Amino acid sequence: MSLFDQILNRLKIFLNIEKDSDIAQLLGMAQSTFASRKQRNSFPEENLKELIRREPWREIDYQFIMTGKLSTFEEINRRLKKVSGLANDLDVIRALDITGDEFVQARLDNLFPIPALYNYINNSTHKKINLDYVISGKTATVEQYGVHLIEMLEKLATLSTEEQLNIIQQVNNLYALHSIVNASKTTN
Known part of the structure; x- marks a missing residue:
């Protein structure tokens, strides 16, 4: 299976879409252009990034789609949602008091907004959230x-x-x- 097909399959599964033509449309590409890129094994990464910017509510993890491995950003994001009860990225954006554009760019750069996370957790109502766990996934270090x-x-x-x-x-x-x-x- 080509790299293009692996990426395409992850995207199809993530979006619950079966047809290449539907993916091409979401990526803003003509079916013929998409088919040509598929034949050349050249996935349209910029189109995927644009989809992530255009439709952030889909919560697409760019690194996961491209590599099959969750991004550090998404790992932190999921742990934060788990421990704080935040339901989706919009809730996280509000909680961190950042803009949607900042959040999406952080997702694309694979750099979670740690200063905003720190401020959120140090808010008196969230002090029970373990910052080390949210960032690293570890519940306690030897020093603790x-x-x-x-x-x-x-x-x-x-x-x-x-x-x-x-x-x-x-x-x-x-x-x-x-x-x-x-x-x-x-x-x-």
């Missing part, structure tokens, strides 16, 4: 574990001795189970 342990110990100190003992026993049981799982992995 110490902070988490301190918070857990502070919470543990507020419990009765009996409750503390119960939690410590549960943690010990989990650690023992974890050790067994790791040992079985090394023997396989």
Whole structure:
């Protein structure tokens, strides 16, 4: 399968379109011109970018269509929607307080507007959103574990001795189970 066909198939699936002629029309091309480009294995990238600019509501990830891999922009965008409850790109644009054109250009450049994201998350109503997770997809770094342990110990100190003992026993049981799982992995 040619590169053109791979790109075309991803675009068809994403847009839920079956015919080449419908894709050509969306890309603003005559069917004959599109067919000629297909024959030369030369996908009309600029036409795709123009479609993304013209119809941003379709939420087309340029990099995904061209390569089959989600862009960093789209990965961040999806994580932000997931943790914040924002439903679509229009909601994200409003939340980040940027223009639609800025958002679309950021999508095409594969550069999520991090300063606007930072401002949004630091808004007092959104402080529970983990900026590191939204940007990197990681929930905690090694450096953060110490902070988490301190918070857990502070919470543990507020419990009765009996409750503390119960939690410590549960943690010990989990650690023992974890050790067994790791040992079985090394023997396989």
